[in-house]
Amino acid sequence: MTTAPPPLRERKKLRTRQALIDTALALFTSRGFNGVTLDELCEEVEVSKRTFFRYFAGKEDVAMAPLHDMWRAFLEELETVPADGRPLVQLMEATLLAALDRVADEAWTGRAVLSYRLSQETSSMDAHNLHFCESTLGTVVEVLHRRLDLPDDPRTRLAGDMLVAAWRVAAGGWAAEAGDPPSLPDLAARFREAVAALPGSLTLTASPRPQPH
Known part of the structure; x- marks a missing residue:
């Protein structure tokens, strides 16, 4: 059709x-x-x-629009993604990748790289982005609690925070090293790797550095 x-x-x-x-x-x-x-x-x-x-x-809003559009698509996808018993972070990972597929084309990747680089250079853009992330995370938690059987404790919000942290690590490395044109598969792969590293980051041991003799 x-x-x-x-x-x-x-x-x-x-x-x-x-x-x-x-x-x-x-x-x-x-x-x-x-x-x-x-x-x-x-x-x-x-x-x-x-x-x-x-x-x-x-000005901050227009400069961040490519990345904010992706997060708005993520919220829309989150309203319909099936609850199938997966760990919550994995469900949100799949939802974000679906949102990325929905909004991203060659033109979007170029815009997103420029937007991310500008946000790293401009304090007012970075502050605007942090405010947008906080508002979006609040909506994510509301949608998840409305749609899913989740406990009323900090874990839902922390799962959202971890997803955003993984995205920022992935997008930061991608924007810093992106070629021309930037590669969407590379961004998706970096995001998957960052999410996969989350459990290990929670159990990473803070051992003292060996002292030279």
Whole structure:
């Protein structure tokens, strides 16, 4: 069954939103996040600031949009993923990979790399991202408790925190070493490896370093 394309008005809105993201990432990368004003961004895309604020809350929001879109897709996938008795972290890992497959194409990987690199260089973007992660984790816990039979204790939130930590480790290494174009399979593989390392990190022994003789 072929899915009908969205109405013309929706397609125009999507094109405007994407033009804002692509132009913002290009300008911020070439001139620095603080070297580009919102007025300059809107002028480059030929939209008003009023139009900009229909899509984004500010410069940080538009710059982080590729990665935030993936997490929004993750929340949508989490609403329907089957509860099949897997460990919770494994269920969320599979859900995030499904969300990644859903949003990621060659264009997205390039945008995501620029977005992640900018967030590492810009304190206001990093703070904005941390706030977004905290809000998203709160929603994740709410969805999981609504859909699944989970105990009312810290483990659900800690499982979400561990998933996000694994993602940050994977995405950080990927963004730092990504080629041109960036490889989506490499990102997915790094994320799987980071999740697989979580149990070992909990039992890692803090032994003293041997002293030289």
